[in-house]
Amino acid sequence: MAAKNDPAAEPMPARDASYYRAPDALRESVRASLAKAAGEERGPSLRRAFGLAVAFAAVALITWNVAIFQAAAPREELVARDVVNSHVRSLMGEGHLNDVASSDQHTVKPWFNGRLDFAPPVPDLAHTGFALAGGRLDYVNGRAVAALTYRNRLHVVNVFVWPSAAPDAAPVTATRKGYAVMHWTRGGMEHWAVSDMSSALLAPLAE
Amino acid sequence: MTRLARFEKSVLPHLDAAYNLARWLTRNDHDAQDVVQEAFLRALRFYDGLQGTDARPWLLAIVRNAGYSWLEKNRPGDVVALDDAGLVPSDVETAGHEAPAESNPEVILLQSANRKLVNLALEELPVGYREVLVMREIEDLSYKEIASIAGIPIGTVMSRLARGREMLRRLIEIRMRKAS
Numbered sequence: 505m506a507a508k509n510d511p512a513a514e515p516m517p518a519r520d521a522s523y524y525r526a527p528d529a530l531r532e533s534v535r536a537s538l539a540k541a542a543g544e545e546r547g548p549s550l551r552r553a554f555g556l557a558v559a560f561a562a563v564a565l566i567t568w569n570v571a572i573f574q575a576a577a578p579r580e581e582l583v584a585r586d587v588v589n590s591h592v593r594s595l596m597g598e599g600h601l602n603d604v605a606s607s608d609q610h611t612v613k614p615w616f617n618g619r620l621d622f623a624p625p626v627p628d629l630a631h632t633g634f635a636l637a638g639g640r641l642d643y644v645n646g647r648a649v650a651a652l653t654y655r656n657r658l659h660v661v662n663v664f665v666w667p668s669a670a671p672d673a674a675p676v677t678a679t680r681k682g683y684a685v686m687h688w689t690r691g692g693m694e695h696w697a698v699s700d701m702s703s704a705l706l707a708p709l710a711e
Numbered sequence: 712m713t714r715l716a717r718f719e720k721s722v723l724p725h726l727d728a729a730y731n732l733a734r735w736l737t738r739n740d741h742d743a744q745d746v747v748q749e750a751f752l753r754a755l756r757f758y759d760g761l762q763g764t765d766a767r768p769w770l771l772a773i774v775r776n777a778g779y780s781w782l783e784k785n786r787p788g789d790v791v792a793l794d795d796a797g798l799v800p801s802d803v804e805t806a807g808h809e810a811p812a813e814s815n816p817e818v819i820l821l822q823s824a825n826r827k828l829v830n831l832a833l834e835e836l837p838v839g840y841r842e843v844l845v846m847r848e849i850e851d852l853s854y855k856e857i858a859s860i861a862g863i864p865i866g867t868v869m870s871r872l873a874r875g876r877e878m879l880r881r882l883i884e885i886r887m888r889k890a891s
Contacts, residue, residue, distance in 0.1 A: 524734040
């Protein structure tokens with residue numbers, strides 16, 4: 505009876521097995537390779553500075569070219585297209601919506617550990633009528649992002665989250681292909697919510 | 712404090728836990744060291760995602776992923792899909808509590824089993840059962856932490872624990888009988 509709540513009552517046949525401690529040599533080599541990796545991330549050597557300069561020049565050239573072509577399709581338009589497509593795809597058939605299905609933010613949030621290079625905020629919005637349903641990895645705006653899913657009565661909402669260097673920005677709503685799209689930036693994270701609900705009803709997501 | 716210094720302060724203390732899990736996944740020292748090296752480099756890369764969460768389960772999730780990648784590449788035969796359908800969590804209690812521990816001769820037998828024998832038996836278990844036993848009984852992680860590290864529901868953690876324990880008990884018995 506008590507098995508679930510009283511771990512002391514569990515039989516533990518593997519408890520007598522070895523706890524293998526890291527050899528000292530491993531500790532040393534891990535520290536050395538971390539220092540090396542961290543050095544490569546920053547260390548401003550001359551060669552690196554030159555490499556960076558070349559890279560900047562190339563990026564500037566490409567950006568300038570791309571800017572000319574993309575004048576008609578600004579970034580937000582492209583992101584909106586991405587998130588709406590992904591929202592539609594997530595609702596096609598079983599199992600596309602969530603990689604981790606749970607209404608518990610403490611289950612959904614840690615699921616992203618080691619799967620993304622950032623920790624998406626996973627707010628519990630049940631009191632506003634949006635019940636957390638789960639999360640998954642998705643690919644939007646040319647990067648891996650967190651997709652959080654919420655349910656509001658029969659509606660499903662996808663909230664896509666990724667880090668952004670931009671300052672906080674209040675929610676902006678729009679409609680694309682009949683779907684409500686709302687995006688905002690807060691605490692260094694860009695958020696895009698998509699649903700078939702009316703865009704006015706999405707407001708609590710950004711509160 | 713630099714990013715690396717912060718990383719070393721919060722993550723490096725869990726090196727033993729990382730090595731222990733990798734050692735039990737790969738079943739040998741040399742490969743475990745490779746997996747740990749790779750996992751720490753990944754961890755450093757993803758470090759900004761740690762913010763505020765507990766470093767040990769976070770690191771172990773990365774070690775586990777690195778360990779599985781290594782197994783899939785080098786020993787694909789080790790990675791077998793488990794059939795979790797047979798045992799539902801309600802069976803777990805009965806499976807684990809057939810008789811009070813003191814009067815169960817099996818348990819008395821197990822208590823006297825020596826470490827080497829338990830190690831060998833545990834190494835024989837399929838990796839999916841072995842890892843939950845290692846995380847629960849050797850690393851003392853909670854069901855919830857194991858669920859998040861292995862990316863499986865808590866109910867599955869419990870049923871794998873129950874089934875893994877049953878298999879381990881049987882393997883230990885067989886070895887003990889052979890030895891005597």
